[in-house]
Amino acid sequence: TDIRIGPELIRRRKGGIPLVCLTAYTYPVARLLDPHVDLLLVGDSVAMVLHGHETTLGASLDMMIAHGQAVMRGSARACVVVDMPAGSYEVSAALAVASARRIVDETGCQAVKLEGGVDIAGQIAAIVAAGIPVMGHIGLLPQSVEKDGGYKIKGRTDETVAALMADARAVEKAGAFSVVIEGTIEAVAADITRRIAIPTIGIGASGDCDGQILVIDDMVGLTVDRVPKFVKEYADLRRVIAHAAERYAAEVRERTFPGPNHVFSGSKASSDSNDG
Ligand code: KIV
Ligand code: NA
Numbered sequence: 001t002d003i004r005i006g007p008e009l010i011r012r013r014k015g016g017i018p019l020v021c022l023t024a025y026t027y028p029v030a031r032l033l034d035p036h037v038d039l040l041l042v043g044d045s046v047a048m049v050l051h052g053h054e055t056t057l058g059a060s061l062d063m064m065i066a067h068g069q070a071v072m073r074g075s076a077r078a079c080v081v082v083d084m085p086a087g088s089y090e091v092s093a094a095l096a097v098a099s100a101r102r103i104v105d106e107t108g109c110q111a112v113k114l115e116g117g118v119d120i121a122g123q124i125a126a127i128v129a130a131g132i133p134v135m136g137h138i139g140l141l142p143q144s145v146e147k148d149g150g151y152k153i154k155g156r157t158d159e160t161v162a163a164l165m166a167d168a169r170a171v172e173k174a175g176a177f178s179v180v181i182e183g184t185i186e187a188v189a190a191d192i193t194r195r196i197a198i199p200t201i202g203i204g205a206s207g208d209c210d211g212q213i214l215v216i217d218d219m220v221g222l223t224v225d226r227v228p229k230f231v232k233e234y235a236d237l238r239r240v241i242a243h244a245a246e247r248y249a250a251e252v253r254e255r256t257f258p259g260p261n262h263v264f265s266g267s268k269a270s271s272d273s274n275d276g
Contacts, residue, residue, distance in 0.1 A: 019211025030074030117167020136171030140183025204230030
């Protein structure tokens with residue numbers, strides 16, 4: 001039986017218990033997060049977070065598929081959504097469907113996510129019509145950072161509020177099962193949440209959204225560069241890793257590692273198995 005949370009279950013959580021979402025890019029992290037979340041997003045933020053690119057424009061379809069496969073191997077329960085990278089869907093509905101199909105066929109993920117509203121409604125509708133569930137993404141769009149001249153919070157002016165509402169409605173009408181609202185004035189994100197029938201997932205948006213998402217590395221304090229205001233660090237893995245590396249370096253240099261338990265003595269004792 002399929003116990004995995006699907007897009008339809010996510011959709012039905014509108015207005016209910018908040019949806020818990022995190023990004024994941026690797027097998028071990030997916031294993032650790034899967035029991036605790038409703039949805040795992042293989043975000044194109046992987047290009048920045050794991051690969052050190054300047055922006056998410058460094059993500060490729062092959063990169064997204066490789067990380068999607070890793071996360072699927074590590075998760076059993078959460079709804080797994082894989083981001084469509086920049087360049088894989090904007091120019092036509094046909095390209096969008098072909099790219100989405102590759103992602104789903106090669107990873108086995110539950111859904112794909114695309115950035116944009118009114119401008120890519122045709123792509124969303126075409127992917128949904130092809131039988132692939134779609135998550136929308138409106139507000140601050142990291143794939144448009146170069147075009148926008150930086151990471152700019154949306155919904156500060158009447159004009160952008162109207163554009164955001166139009167984007168939200170377009171994504172809903174195109175058949176998306178939920179929508180991420182990123183980097184948007186709190187009251188505007190809350191208002192969108194009230195006005196559309198699909199769950200909104202906030203990041204730098206509003207506590208009134210139907211769910212929340214954060215980048216896993218930001219959330220556990222592993223991000224070495226500046227973290228945005230909307231991030232809450234629930235752990236300090238930078239310190240944990242630096243401290244472990246420091247102790248390891250000292251012990252190797254003073255020859256206290258490896259110790260007797262970390263070498264094979266050649267006796268037939270069970271401690272000689274390589275199982276730890
Ligand atoms: O790529 C990403 O991590 C995202 C989320 C933060 C929404 O798109
Ligand atoms: Na993304």
